[in-house]
Amino acid sequence: MKIAKKTAALFDENIHQQYSFGVLNKIDSKSALIALQKGELNNENIWLLKDNEDNEFALIPSQALNTLNQRMRDLQEERFFIRLEREIAQQMPIDMDDVVVIASEYIESFRKKDGSLPLLNARSIARDLKKQHPNLFFNLQDLLDKR
Structure with missing residues (x-):
């Protein structure tokens, strides 16, 4: 079985995951037969499959999918900060x-019960912080007036 270059590049990363490779043979519109060519049948491996029409599929265990989703949420949150x-x-x-500490506390008030943050606008939060806590920011107009 030949693997696409993009798929093969995934294996260069060390993500501590086992892969099984196989073929997906369509029996009818609701049934298919999976034949693994490399790896073993278990609930820890990601199965990379190719059907007889050269379509590629990945079957991912729910735990691996949950981990992937959590990593994406963490990265999204990091990008926001x-x-x-x-x-x-x-x-x-x-x-x-000081401002980052106050901003972090403010943002934590939006955190949902599942631990995720809703989509927030960083620019409006920064402007709101300056309005709510003007003593934490330089005021250019005051500085120019003092000259």
């Missing part, structure tokens, strides 16, 4: 660390 820090910096904080 990076954007938020950039937006806060554009608001010219006096002490960046």
